[in-house]
Amino acid sequence: MNKNGVMDQEIHFKARFLKIAFLFLRVLSSYYLLFLLAKILGKDYQNRKISGLNRKNAIRIREAALRHKGVLIKIGQFISARADFMPLEYLEELSRLQDEVPPVPFSQIRERVIQELGGPPETIYSSFEESPIAAASLGQVHSATLSSGQRVAVKIQYPGIEKIVSTDLATLKWITGILSKIKKGINFDLIYSEFSKVLYEELDYVHEGHNAEKIKKNFKSDERVIITSVIWDLTTRKVLTLEFVEGIKITAVEKIEKAG
Known part of the structure; x- marks a missing residue:
């Protein structure tokens, strides 16, 4: 610059x-x-x-x-x-x-993935949804699949x-x-x-990944609790790739009751 x-x-x-x-x-x-x-x-x-x-x-x-x-x-x-x-x-x-x-424009997200993982998301992942499934204050989450067919959630930190x-x-x-x-x-x-x-x-996704693993270990004997697994090969301080788990937001009371 x-x-x-x-x-x-x-x-x-x-x-x-x-x-x-x-x-x-x-x-x-x-x-x-x-x-x-x-x-x-x-x-x-x-x-x-x-x-x-x-x-x-x-x-x-x-x-x-x-x-x-x-x-x-x-x-x-x-x-x-x-x-x-x-x-x-x-x-x-x-x-x-x-x-x-x-959300921020996909072009910015794509650039962040290239910087962190060494290539564009469409080649790093078998498929990658350009529209995010969630956006937050520090980053946003995109749905993707691995070459194995496993669906994952990719959390990407905003550039800058x-x-x-x-x-x-x-x-x-x-x-x-x-x-x-x-x-x-x-x-x-x-x-x-x-x-x-x-x-x-929160800016360090590696730290977040290790915390997820600690919680997963602590609850391994409780079948009621599911903690998503970290895909470490596709995780850096700015990109976090996780096993995708379906769920219902805790404030969606009617949906929770309907699901039993």
């Missing part, structure tokens, strides 16, 4: 930092304004407006996460699972990030995601620094430390 290309990338990531920081300040200032108005117009005014404001801000965060992807999606998914302290409006809106993440993660974590550290001054009773530094540690571990 030439000097201009490097400069363009730096400008892009600085802009990303500023956009996410502005989103946070916009959400924070909206609550601050409501609390100021409540001092003038009374607590009843705040109670009438708070639900609508929660919904509006949750939609802002969800739409920004889908637009920018990266760590924002992870944060949204994390918030959507915290019914212990997050308002219902946030849980409802941000839970949609579990299923609504748009490492720099996006480092940029987003720098933004998150800045945000938690502000929150720690506002909310004294919560250790935001610890939350950030644990979150960033887990996130960097």
Whole structure:
């Protein structure tokens, strides 16, 4: 990459930092304004407006996460699972990030496979579906088959995601620094430390593969639990090939009950 290309990338990531920081300040200032108005117009005014404001801000965060992807999606998914302290409006809106993440173009995925496995997916695998079966914050999953006829799930990390993660974590550290001054009773530094540690571990698919094998070993005597096998010959830090296992999402209660 030439000097201009490097400069363009730096400008892009600085802009990303500023956009996410502005989103946070916009959400924070909206609550601050409501609390100021409540001092003038009374607590009843705040109670009438708070639900609508929660919904509006949750939609802002969800739409920004889908637009920018990266760590924002992870944060949204994390918030959507915290019914212990997050308002219902946030849980409802941000839970949609579990299923609504748009995939990246197949050309980028193909290039990543070439970089990691030494050839295009259509030659590495006997067959490879271009349309993903799932897309997430750090990568997406494609269905494929091996020369043996075995169906596999191929998890492929997005190109350039490492720099996006480092940029987003720098933004998150800045945000938690502000929150720690506002909310004294919560250790935001610890939350950030644990979150960033887990996130960097998720970027290493070899680490994930070894964890899958540990879990498989731990549950080998339990016939009720199926842990997919890792295809190590087609696995790197950025590409993870797994035995394909059919299943039903845990939140699809009606389907689970119908299946017995």
